[in-house]
Amino acid sequence: MPLAVLGTGVVGRTLSARWVELGHDVVIGARDPVATLARRGDESFASWAQRHPSVDILDHASAVSRAPMVVNATNGAASLAVLREVGPERLAGKVLIDVANPLDFSGGMPPTLSVKDTDSLGEQLQRALPDTRVVKTLNTVTADLMVHPDLLSEAGSLFVSGNDDDAKGAVTDLLTSMGHRDIIDVGDLSTARGTEMVLALWVRLMTALGTSHFNFKVVR
């Protein structure tokens, strides 16, 4: 399945690499692909791109045009502006998987949430893109665990929020193909408020446990 991943950071790279491995046709969208590829260094995007020659690096709009399923892996603080710039027309009819969190680091650590409680980043994106089906998921785990849930001693749970059942079904299939087993449909996109607000506990647990390799398993 063609997948357009917006974002060249750790999350975008990790998801893209895993989806290539699973046989998907992946294209990455960057704000400025030439500048991004021009940066040098061992951990540079250029070095990653060299190791993943099947992945095309395009500007956001061109990347989006290549796939029916688009992934928002941009920095949560920039996501709304990025997606607005791509525009509702280009994204119309597509599924947008939103994995970002609206974390605000301007006051230092721990971050606060720039939107919460009565709204969420997922809902902000949905309002900006009325003809796109936004599905919020994967935002409650670190990048490694998004793609390899088996790295933990036992599998945790993932949450899926969205207003369109078919879109949630397609995303759930994709998550299942990545090894996730307990995928909970929490409800409509307003339930993304809850999964984003979990980050307030997540960041403190990361400090308390000394690792980002943990997940919440909903035992019942």
Place this chain on the structure above:
Amino acid sequence: MPLAVLGTGVVGRTLSARWVELGHDVVIGARDPVATLARRGDESFASWAQRHPSVDILDHASAVSRAPMVVNATNGAASLAVLREVGPERLAGKVLIDVANPLDFSGGMPPTLSVKDTDSLGEQLQRALPDTRVVKTLNTVTADLMVHPDLLSEAGSLFVSGNDDDAKGAVTDLLTSMGHRDIIDVGDLSTARGTEMVLALWVRLMTALGTSHFNFKVVR
């Protein structure tokens, strides 16, 4: 150990009954004990009190004077006012276990949080009671699971937040005696922001799963 439980609702009753069972000396604090005991009906507090004759029912201040460890099981919307009325002097030197959540149901379901992100109910209580050691815990599970974690197919995690390590240690011992096995010290009381904000997911999961009998297990 003498325990004073403030609150005559389901949480206060459930904790009190379990602690009596475990051999603790429990007293319950009510705003107006005479009025509370005068209410009739099968689910009335009077009927509960009759089944638990060892538990004295006093006004808040008198109940607090009986025990070095006090439990805030009042409605989260009223907790700050109740504890302020009891007063910092009466609560000085004591440990206050805060199990309440600052849920605001004024806009209907789902509730929002009256305090969040940069503050928490736990911290509000601590500021109002500077000579009391506030420990936030148990607020992420329903009453039954507070006292019988073994009701689930497998044990989940509990979170403990507080500024005083000795107080957290004493509370952890109490939780352990109730059957809890994975008790995570998340850090100082500001981490209560995270465990209170989890309620935004909790209330939606309750709807999605059709039960309040679930818990978060932190797998790592």
